[in-house]
Amino acid sequence: MTSPISNLRTLILLLLVSAPLCFGQEQDITTRIAELKRMEAMEPENPSPKYQTVLACLNYAVMNPHAEPAERLLAEAEQTLGQLEQMKNADPSNNCALRGYLYMVRIVQDPATNGQRYYLDVQQYFEKALKLNPDNALAQQLQQKFQEGMRQAGR
C-alpha cells in the first residue's frame, strides 16, 4: 500500500521527468509545423502539406489536450482545414476524417461540455469519410478509437 507521501514523491518525479519531455515535445511540434508551413509555401496548390499540418496539430493536441500550445495548434488546424476544404484537388474523404478528428480532440479536451455537443458530428464525419472512401485508413482507425472510447464512457 502506498502512503500519500510516496504518492507525492512519485508525482514530483513524474513532473520532473515530464517537464523537459513536454518542453521538448513543444519545440518538436513547433519545428514540425514550421517545416510543413514552408512546404505549403513551396507548393501552395498541393493539399498534402496542409493535410500533414492539420494531422500534426491534431495528433499533438489529442495527446496533450491541456498543454499550452494545444489551443494555438487547434486554431492552426481549423484554419488550415478550412483552406483544405476549399481546394478542388483535396480528397473530400480525408477532409471529413480530419473534421471528425478536430471535433474528437475538442471532446478529449472537455468531455463534460463538448461530449454532448460534438459526439454526433464526430461519428457523422467519420461515417461520411468512409462512405466517400471505404479504404480511408485514418478514418477507419479514428472511428474505431472513438467507438472504443464511447463504449468505455457508456459503461
Added chain:
Amino acid sequence: MSREFGGLVFRVHFCGMKHLLTTLLVAITATFSAFSQTRIDGKVSDTHGPLIGVNVFVVGTLDGGITDSLGRFSFTTQKSGELTLQASMLGYEDYTRVADAAPLRNLDIRLREKAATIDEVVVTASTYSMGKSAQFKTLDALDVVMSGNSCGDIVAALQILPGTQKVGEDGKLYVRGGDSEECQTFVNGMHVLVPYSTNVEGQNQRGRFSPFLFKGMSFSLGGYSGEYGQALSSVLPMETTDVATGDKLGVSASLVDWNVGGTKAFRRSSLSFNADLTSLGLYNILFPDRNDWTRPYRKLSGEAQFKAELSPRTVLKSYAGYDWTAVGLHQDGRSLSMREHIAYANVTLNSNLSNNCTLFAGIANSSVLNDIDDALVAGDHYHNFRNEVHLKADIRKRFTPAFKLTAGLEDYVRNSRKRYEEIGYDLGYNLLAAHLDANLRIVPHLFLNLSLRTENMSGSREWLLMPRATLSFVPGDRFQASLMAGRYSQCPADDPLARSKGQLRQSLADHLILSLQYSTRKTLIRVEPYYKLYRRLPLLSEGRYVAEGYGYSRGFDVFVEDASLVRNLQLTAAYSFNDSERLYLDYAMPMTPSYASRHNLRLTAKYSIGKVILGLADSYASGRVYPAGTTPYYNSLDANITWLAHPKVIVYASLNNILGRTNIYRINDDGSPVAATRDRFFYIGIFVSLKNNKAYDISNF
C-alpha cells in the same frame, strides 16, 4: 537513404569505390555549399513586443528558423542572389520581403495583427443562433427537448430567450411588443405560412416542426438583413440537417404522442420519413382539466425529406409535411369542432460555384384548410383555405476578404378563400421583392452591413424601399457592439385586407437596436435596448380597414448564460422590459396590446450527473392589460429529467407548473377571468433507436 535539402538531393551509397567517389563528391559539395551559405538573422515583434514562435523562412526552400523568447531568429540558406523572405504566424499578416540574400542581417521585422475577414466574424446582435453556426451555442435539438417547459416544442423552448413574451393562451412567439403574426418562420430559407397547428383557446399551439429536423436555428429578434421580409418584428430561419451518413430507425412514445421515423442513407443522398400521432385523449382521462371535451386534441403528421449532394459543392434539400388536426369541446352552449389540414413542401438548391460565389434557389408551397363548426353560435360553419407559393433565388459573392455582396429576388403568390355562413371573400395577390446586401469591413474590427429591400404588392403602384444597416465593432472574440437600424414591412392579415376595399397598404416598422455582448467560452452576457416605431397598421374605421394605425414598442433585453460556476451546471437568466402602445384593428384609442406584458423573466438551470440531466425553469410575466382589468402576474416553475438509459434509449419526463398556480390569461369584457384549462402538465416520453450505429442519437424526428 535520401534527404532533401532545398531541392538538392544527395544519394549516399556505402560500397567500395563508388562509396569513395560519393564521399568525395559529398565532401566537395558540402565544402562548396558551406562557402555559399548565407546567414539571415534578426528579430520579429508586433506593437506589444517580441513575438515567440514566428516561422521565418526563404520561400521555395525549407531553410528557415523560429523566433525564440526574445523574438530572435537566425538561420542559413544555400540560396544566393535574390530571394523571398517570409515571416508568418497565426493571427498575423504574412510579412514578405524580396531582397538580395547578402544584406539580410539584423532584420527588424514588425508583424501586423491580421484583421478578421467578414466570413470569420459572426455578428450576433439581436440574434440567438443555435447549432454549430455560432461560436457560443445556446440551444440545440436536445436542449430544446430538455428545456424546462418545452415538451420538445421549438417555440416553447425559444421562450427561454429574452425579448419573447409569455402569452399562455396560445403559446405562440410574441417578440418585443409585436404580435405573433409579426414573427415569421423559414425552413432552409423558404417561408412557412403557418408554423403552428391549431388548437382551442387556452391551449398551447405547438410548433409544427420537430427540433430533430434541424441542424441550426437563428432566431432574430429584429434588425435582420434584406434577405428576410414580410415580418415586422422577428424571423426564425431554421436549416435542416445535412445528407445523412447512416441508416436509422426509431420510435418514441409518451402519454400524448407516438412517433416512428427513419432514414435510409445512400452514397450521396438520404431519404427520411416520420409519422406522428398526438392525442390528448388518454391524458384527459388520466388528468382531467376544466374543459368539457367532445373530441380531444388529435394531430396526425407525416413528413419526408430527400437530400442529395449532387456534386461536392451542390446540395439539394427537399421537405414535405402534412398535418391533420381535430379538436372539439362544449363551450358556451355550443359544440365547437375544429379541423385543420396543413401541407407544406419546399425544395432548395445550394451550389458553391467557383470564385467564392454561391447560388441559392428554392420553391415552397404552403396550403392550410380550416373548418370550424359552431364557431360563434350553435349551427354555424366557418371555412378558410389559404395557399402561398414562395419562390426565391439568391446569389452571393465574396469579392475580397473585406467585401461580400448578396443579391436576391423573391415572389410570394397568396390566395385565401373564407366563408362564414353566406358571407366571405376570395382574396389573391402577388408580392414581388428584391434585395441587395453588402457586407464590408471598413477598417479592422469595424464591420458594416448595408442592405436595401424593395417590395411591390400587386394592385399597388407603390414600390417600398427599405434601407437597413448594421454597424458592428468586434475588437476580439469576447466583445461585440452593434448598432442596427432598418425599415421592415408586412402585408396585413387576410381579414383586414379583404375588408379594406383596396385601401390597405403594407404595414411598416422601423427598428433601432443597440447590442452589447461579452462572451467567454463558458459565459455570455448580452444587453440590448431597442425602439420600434409602427406605421400604417390596419385600423377599423367606419366598417372598413384603413392603413392609419400606428404605435411604438421600446424596452431592453438582458441575457446571461453561464457554465463556469459549478461543473456540469448551466444557468441562464433572461429579463425583458417592454413598454408598447398601439392604435390598430378595433382599438378605440392607443393602448398597450393585450398580449404585451411589461416585465418577463426566465431562469433556467441544467445539471448533469452521469447519465442523468436535471432541468429547472421558472417563467414570470407581469400582468397584461385588458379594457376590463389587468391580469395577475403569470408564474410557472417547471422541472424535467432526462435519463440516458442506454446508448439507444433516452427517457424524458417533465412537470410544468409544479407549484400549481392558476394562471389567468385574459379578462373578459364582463370582468370574468379566463384561466389556464389545467394548472399542471405532466409529460413522460421514451425515445428508442431500433437501428442506428450512433449512441444517444434520436433516430426519428
